[in-house]
Amino acid sequence: MTFRQFAYRNVVRNRRVYAAFFMASVFSVMVFFLYSMLLFHPSIEDRFVREIAIMGMGAAEIILYIFTVFFLFYSMRAFLQARSKEFGILLHLGMAKGQLNRLIFIETMIIGVASIVAGTILGYMFSKFFFMIIREIVLLPALPLYFSWEPFALTIGAFLSLFIIISYVAPVFIRTGEVADLIQEVPSSGSKGAYGYSKTRGYLGLLFLGMSYAMAASTTNSVVIGLIFFLPPLATVGTFYFFTDSLPLLLHQIRNRKRLYWHHFWLLSISEGVVRLRENARMFFIVTMVSTIAFMSVGILASLTSFASQYREMSPLGLVYKSKPENELERQHIAQIVKELNSERLDYSLIRFNVLEQTSTFTENTVAILKLSNINLLAHSFGYPAVNLREGEAVFLPPSVSSYDQLKDRIVTTLLEESDVEVSIDGAYPHQLFSSYSIAANAIILNDTDYDKVFESGVTDKLEPFSYYAFNVPDWQMTKEIGLSIDNNVTESFLSGDTNQLPYSFENPGLRYSVIRTTFSLLLFIGLLLAAVFFLAAGSFIYFRLYTSLDRDRKQFDVLRRMGITDREFKKIVNRQLIPQFFFPWGVAFVHSSFAFLSLQVFWDALAEISIVRELVIVLAGFTLMQIFYFYLIRWRYLAHIRASG
């Protein structure tokens, strides 16, 4: 048997132990590879989607990478410590320290290379499926499977370097890890490390969390922006202290209440819980934070469905084109839009408004003026009834839904300065025909005769009349391909900084809506995948910890068995130890995100009406199922190991 064979057999024969670790590594490589496949996809031409993809996927890859580093370090340490007895024997038999290091290096590299190969192959197999999901979300025409060296190079390069580093560093854990490690039951390590906690930090954690919850629940519009920067760090620190100190503190309080504590299995479960908590506090913290983010992105996505209807209310028109008199491209642009609408076979009604401006003597401000017949035409296309105005009468055109209430009972008589037309404005136009503030903050509708009078009085320099083309497209979400070139011009001029330079502007709510929707969906999807990796890793980590303490647990089991614990009772005890580890971080994450939504309600007034419950339930149920499956798998393995005490 050569040295390499020895290392290889070590790994292969220990496969049960390595299984969870291997699975988590493979999964993390696979997800990383999928992200890179999208990152380098040649046929994403849409600049915007490309940007989101690169940003989102890039960020996700970095997070995943960092997480994997931590995961591997923790796991390797736990694992090598579990085998310290074996290493001790090897050293005892006369293996040189250098040889031992080489042994560990080879073993780690075997697992590393195996998981990279498996992860990449699996990733490539699933990439078509992955692209199909992405295509559904992003509403791209097609994302063909492609073969290019880049994603392979990135994945293999990233993880191979990672495993090499880990393999080199890992042997350090054998010597220094023992002392530093709190997990291993070394009698000399004393009780401070395993049971100690700081009361101050414990109370601080509770205080921080309480403060964040209270503030989140009682936010008002004026402070919400400040809180966005203040609350997340506060809640994060609070959560960290909560797991490292507050929970031990609370459990300690329970220990002092004998009526509660000395009751059936609580004695065993709670005392064991304290130890496990201490070992895994950081892991719980990470899982909690990730789940919170996952829940929140699901919630936000879900609220977008209602956002769609609100968005429609805010921008009832399918397309809007505004043109100043000096615009030479006006005819050309309108022709282009009409042509594109026709070729997409979309129904539309086009009404052209000549919006005039006058100075009102009543407020000394400029007021935009619209023609009643135009308004009635547009209203007709929406199916609203026509409105009648006599000569000298006018109504306000409320700039937004909420301003209607303020304007509907107002009566004002004013003189339009430039044209010398006197009108009495009585109430406001009841329907929302235009996007909010898209005409002007201050606008009135005039009877046709009065409007013509104003029109004939001519144009002065100060005032800027403009043409407003309102396209009412019932299938407003389908218009994202319409007028793309015009939209790009507007965006470019906006990005280059010279606003108001272009003599025209173009609004395409359908396009904007699809961009918003796409962004959120993509982020959600990325987040869910990341969360899945994290959960899997957290689960495998718990398994590791269990494995590390297996010898100790076996002894305990032996004691308990002699003491007379039935099989069912033993299962119950194990359940009570495992279930909190698997599900408690979720509970905290759930509370976190609920409070976060409470404060987000300020942004989305109508959030209360939204049924985000359904979407949340689906996602929660999905993850819970996964988690339950994993829980049973690990419990099954654990019980088998424990009972094999012999």
Next chain:
Amino acid sequence: MKGNSIVELAEVTKIYEGKVMHRALNRLDFEVEEGEFVAVMGPSGSGKTTLLNLISTIALPTYGRLMINGIEPEALKQNDLALFRRRNLGFVFQDINLLHMLTVEENLVLPLTLDGIPVPEMERRIAELAARLDLSDILNRRPDELSGGQAQRTAIGRALIHKPKIILADEPTGNLDSKSAKDVLELLSHINRTERKTVVMVTHDPIAASYCDRVLFIKDGEFFNEIYKDERRQTFFQRILNVLSLLGGNVNDLSSVRLP
């Protein structure tokens, strides 16, 4: 002397089946009277621990009949067996096996919590036991803060707190210095005398065995000899040594380390 036998083995054979078949006990007859303090001695691998496991009901005989306190463990279901152990048996181990995350007090009370006994009753029993076993000052310590003797006293307390009929001890002095070992043995024999508790102790140590009423010697899973105590512990000790030398060989070997 035929009294009430609380433990009764008739032609008990235990075979461990595995990759290598191993006959640990062979047609062993053995009885323990109620209130007796019995030691089981024998060389490594003679089947002492197997015998104790059978009496503990965590292993069942392959052949033969085993009665403990009037019941036959084989006839009971797993659950009932567990309950039986919980109420009738108390254990003291060589490597003490206190639960490391529990304090002394909590370790003591553990068997009671499993049976759902009211807290005031538990506290009463702890106070009583702690006074008797000299544990009152260390009730709030953790196992890793105890000396060997204190730890073993705690373990004995844990074995006594639920008032079992039989106490089973597996090398209770194996890991202790001579002073602590003497304390523990005197404690066990005191409990045996004052409370009429039956004690079955497996040991290598002739000094420990000399505290008992009777010593059973087994070799290779079979009955070898049996001697009763006499007036003086000193002569009893001498007779035990004599039998051991007859047993031949390696009685004073290190006890076999039981790996999980």
